[in-house]
Amino acid sequence: MRAIGGLGSGSFGVIREREGRKGLGELGLGLARDGANVVRFETGGRRKKVGKVVLALEKGGVQQQYVNGMADGAPGENFHQIATVGNSTNIKWHSCSVGKLDRQVLLGQKGCVIWITGLSGSGKSTLACAISRELHSRGKLTYVLDGDNIRHGLNSDLSFKAEDRAENIRRIGEVAKLFADAGVICIASLISPYRKDRAACRALLPEGEFIEVFLDVPIHVCEQRDPKGLYKLARAGKIKGFTGIDDPYEVPVNCEIILNQKGHETASPCELAEKVISYLDKEGFLHA
Ligand SMILES: Nc1ncnc2c1ncn2[C@@H]1O[C@H](COP(=O)(O)OS(=O)(=O)O)[C@@H](OP(=O)(O)O)[C@H]1O
Ligand SMILES: Nc1ncnc2c1ncn2[C@@H]1O[C@H](COP(=O)(O)OP(=O)(O)O)[C@@H](O)[C@H]1O
Numbered sequence: 001m002r003a004i005g006g007l008g009s010g011s012f013g014v015i016r017e018r019e020g021r022k023g024l025g026e027l028g029l030g031l032a033r034d035g036a037n038v039v040r041f042e043t044g045g046r047r048k049k050v051g052k053v054v055l056a057l058e059k060g061g062v063q064q065q066y067v068n069g070m071a072d073g074a075p076g077e078n079f080h081q082i083a084t085v086g087n088s089t090n091i092k093w094h095s096c097s098v099g100k101l102d103r104q105v106l107l108g109q110k111g112c113v114i115w116i117t118g119l120s121g122s123g124k125s126t127l128a129c130a131i132s133r134e135l136h137s138r139g140k141l142t143y144v145l146d147g148d149n150i151r152h153g154l155n156s157d158l159s160f161k162a163e164d165r166a167e168n169i170r171r172i173g174e175v176a177k178l179f180a181d182a183g184v185i186c187i188a189s190l191i192s193p194y195r196k197d198r199a200a201c202r203a204l205l206p207e208g209e210f211i212e213v214f215l216d217v218p219i220h221v222c223e224q225r226d227p228k229g230l231y232k233l234a235r236a237g238k239i240k241g242f243t244g245i246d247d248p249y250e251v252p253v254n255c256e257i258i259l260n261q262k263g264h265e266t267a268s269p270c271e272l273a274e275k276v277i278s279y280l281d282k283e284g285f286l287h288a
Helices: 100-107 124-137 162-181 195-204 219-225 230-235 269-282
Strands: 012-016 031-034 037-041 047-055 063-068 083-085 088-091 112-117 142-146 185-189 210-216 257-260
Touching: 112 124, 112 162, 112 195, 112 269, 124 142, 124 185, 124 210, 124 269, 142 162, 162 185, 162 195, 195 210, 210 269, 257 269
Parallel strands: 112 185, 112 210, 142 185, 210 257
Antiparallel strands: 012 063, 031 037, 037 047, 047 063, 083 088
16 A cells, blocks of 8 residues: 555645655555555544546656545545536546656656745746746746736736735636646746635645745835836825735745845845755755
C-alpha cells in the first residue's frame, strides 16, 4: 500500500509514494493506494474506497496519477459518473494519457502558482517580471498573470466592487491552476485584497503548490510612488473604493513569503525575486 499526498477535494490528484517512510495510512490519516483503488483511512483503522488509480506511471517509481470518485468532497464510488458542478449539468471528467508528470519531466521543473498580493504600487508587476526574467534565463518556463492585464481581456466585464474583485480572483486562480497543471511556474500578481478569495485559490491547488507572497510595502510608500496617479485621484475622491484609501486590504496570515520594506530601505526587484526563487529551489520546483 502506498500513501498519497497532495490531493485536494477535486476529481484529480497526484499520488506520491513515500518509499522508506512511514505512510500516511499507517499514521491513520488521509488517502492511500490499495491495488487499483484509492482508499481513505478512517478512525479505527477502517478503509473506505473513494476512487480508482487510472494511470500508473512508474517514472523512477515516484509518482502516479489518480482520479477520485468525489465531487466537492462528497463520497462516491465511480469516477465515470455523470456529474453536476455549479450550473454545469451532465458533465463527465475526461482524463488524458499525457499527464502533469509527463509535462514536468519534459520541462525539467514542477508546476506551481506564485501568488503575489499587495497594495497598488507595492511593486507586484515589477516583481513578477523580475522573477519571470530570472527564471527564463535559467531555462525555466514561467507565465505572468497580471491583474491589470487580465482586466484588459478575460476580466474586462468586472468592476472593483467586492463581488467583482472576488470573481476576478476566482477566474485568475482557475487559470493559474491550469498553468500549474501544464507544468508552468505561473506568477499571478494582483491586489487580491480579501483573505477568503486568496484562500479559495490556494484550495484549488495541491498542498505546497500555491506560494503566497506578500509584498509588504506601507501605503505611504506606495502613495509616494503613485506611478499611475491613481492614489492622487482616489484622495481627491475621483476614484471611489480604492484599495488602501476607502476600500480594505486584508494582510495575509500564514503566507509562504513576506517581502518587507525595512524602514526607508527598499530591496531591488532583483533581490526580491531572488528570495522567491531561492524558495522555489529549496522546495524542489526547479527540477522535475
Ligand atoms: N478601485 C481600485 N482599487 C484598486 N486598484 C484599482 C482600482 N481602480 C483601478 N485600479 C487599478 O487596477 C489594478 C488592480 O487590479 P487587480 O485585478 O489586481 O485588483 S483586485 O485583485 O481585483 O483587487 C491596479 O493595478 P496595480 O497598481 O498594478 O495594483 C490599479 O491600476
Ligand atoms: N523594489 C522596488 N523598489 C523601488 N521601486 C519599485 C520596486 N518595485 C517596483 N517599484 C516601482 O514602484 C512602482 C509600482 O510598481 P508596480 O510593479 O507597477 O506595482 P504594482 O503592480 O503593485 O502596482 C513603479 O514605479 C516601480 O518602478
